[in-house]
Amino acid sequence: MTSDPVRDDNARRKAIPLFDGDLARRGYALNAMCFSFNEEANRKAFLADEEAYCAKFGLTEEQRDAVARRDVLAMLEAGGNVYYLAKLAGIFGLGVQDLGALQTGMSVDAFKAMLVRQAEAIPQGARVREAV
Amino acid sequence: MAKIIGGYFTSHVPGIGGAIVRGDQETPYWKPFFDGFPPIRAWLAKERPDVAVVFSNDHGLNFFLDKMPTFAVGAAPQYDNADEGWGLPVYKSFEGHPALSWHLIDALVRDEFDITTCQKMLVDHAVSIPFELVWPGVEAWPVKLVPISINTVQYPLPSPKRCLALGRAVHRALMSWGGDERILICGTGGLSHQLDGPRAGFMNPEYDLFCLDNLAANPEALTGHSAEEVAELAGTQGVEILNWIAARGAMGDTPMTEVSRNYHIPISNTAAASLLLQAG
CATH class of the missing domain: 1.10.1220 (Arc Repressor Mutant)
Structure with missing residues (x-):
């Protein structure tokens, strides 16, 4: 089989995995919530009522569950990007x-x-x- | 005529900011990294740049996934840092150089690099920490800033080849600028590191040293990989080497002299490096 650079790079995206369009679409709500944590008022609102804060951003059930369990691999699987997730981790001092x-x-x-x-x-x- | 005096490259790990706040520069963990900077500070004090053109990547301060430009050029009179959400201090603001920014923007688009123009742009630790490292404790930064942001977050990323070409287009634009500024080129980020997934903690000295060894004399060597291959070699966040490749391009095609280099493992989860190249 001849080498196909596009196919090979797409395979790398899935294998590593890399934050591609599939993950960016799947993770949008979770990443949007984490992006909001750039503001201290939002970090406090999350801590005051996590359930309500997650609902406000429309997290999927998978994302909500991953956040509730503080399960980083599950958050990544649900489309979380580590740069945004790091802002959530910061709330917990991690x-x-x-x-x-x-x-x-x-x-x-x-x-x-x-x-x-x-x-x-x-x-x-x-x-x-x-x-x- | 404006003059490009050299290129300053460094890692920009957020943890460096914490170490500076705590005054940990001389502790055994941090000293091997901070030891890379006295030669760069001395060189800058002698060479006195007026402007820094900085290639870096945003980490979710200015850009979100709603709009993610592949290449973005700042054109603001001032650039502020802001709360990034993970406990870093908010760093002082940067004075921009809108006339030079617009010259670059105009020249780049004429040169068929269809970049995004930002008249408002927050800059994050990827710009602030490299400045803190070489101008510690100053009241105001001694240079004006032209920031160029490269997407290293959401695939598709630009290829190393395209980043080198962008940098070379920036070089051509700087050479046609009518001012007489002394210009410093900066590339920040890297080197190898991976924060996410089961491979978290991955580093690759062999690839890092390949990059360091070729950047001055043979930057084309770094363009033989796709961005995905770089992620495989350097880790998912090690793709920040794209900023270094673009910055090297902006220095021009002439041979460069390596003035100083430092490579150390680990700083936080990262293989950290600093490098100073000068023309000639």
Whole structure:
């Protein structure tokens, strides 16, 4: 079979997965709610009445359930984009390492240690360079 | 005639902003990253740019999914930062350069790059943190800003090849500008990192070093991949390298000298780098 770059890139979008048109359409309501969290008043309104706030943005049942369970992978599956979801995570005081731990099933400490260990793959002499 | 003095490239991880607020620059975790910046600060103090043309990506502050431009050029007299929702301080505003922005917009569209024009535009940590890193503690930024935003959020993304071509069109536009400003080109973001999904925490030093090694002398090497292939190689957020590729294009086709480079793992979930290139 000849290689078809469009087909190959579309396959990558599904496999990784990447935030493409399918996910952007599916996730619109959830992402719109998360985008609203740029404003403090909206973060407070969410905390005061989560159910009502989610309803206001018309979250699907799948999205509502994923948010209620604080299930990041389910939010992604429901079309959430991590840049917007990070604003929701911020409400709960969770950073990207907490999110990483939640998504990989590691403890936060184990996730952080995994990040640090990746420095071992940097070849000697590749870190710093300054012209003389 | 305006002069392009060089290119400053850096990661823009939000966590850097937190480290600056806490004064963590000298702590063992942060020092290897912050150590990349004294040579860049010294070079900027000597070279004194008047304007920075900054290629970066918005993270859901200015653009939402209702309207997502592939390429957007700011044309505002002032650019504000604002609450991004995850606890960063709100950074000081930037003075724009509307006349230069409109010259770029005009030249780019004549050159068949059909960009979006923004007379109002919030800029997020992707611009503020790179400025904080090289001009710490200043009362006002010493340069005017022309921001160029590239969509790295919602696929289809522009290809690396197209980003390099956009940058080269920006270069041609800067060369036909009648002012006498000293212009700094900036590319922010990256390098490899992935925040979402089961592969969260993914980094790829081999690809990062391939990019760092080729950016100065052979940027075409970075255009052999599609955006999807870059995501596979660099992680889902590592596609921010597109900003670096476009910025390299804006420096022009002449050979560049690498003045300084720093590469460190990890900063937050990211393989972080800073790089300074100068013409000649």
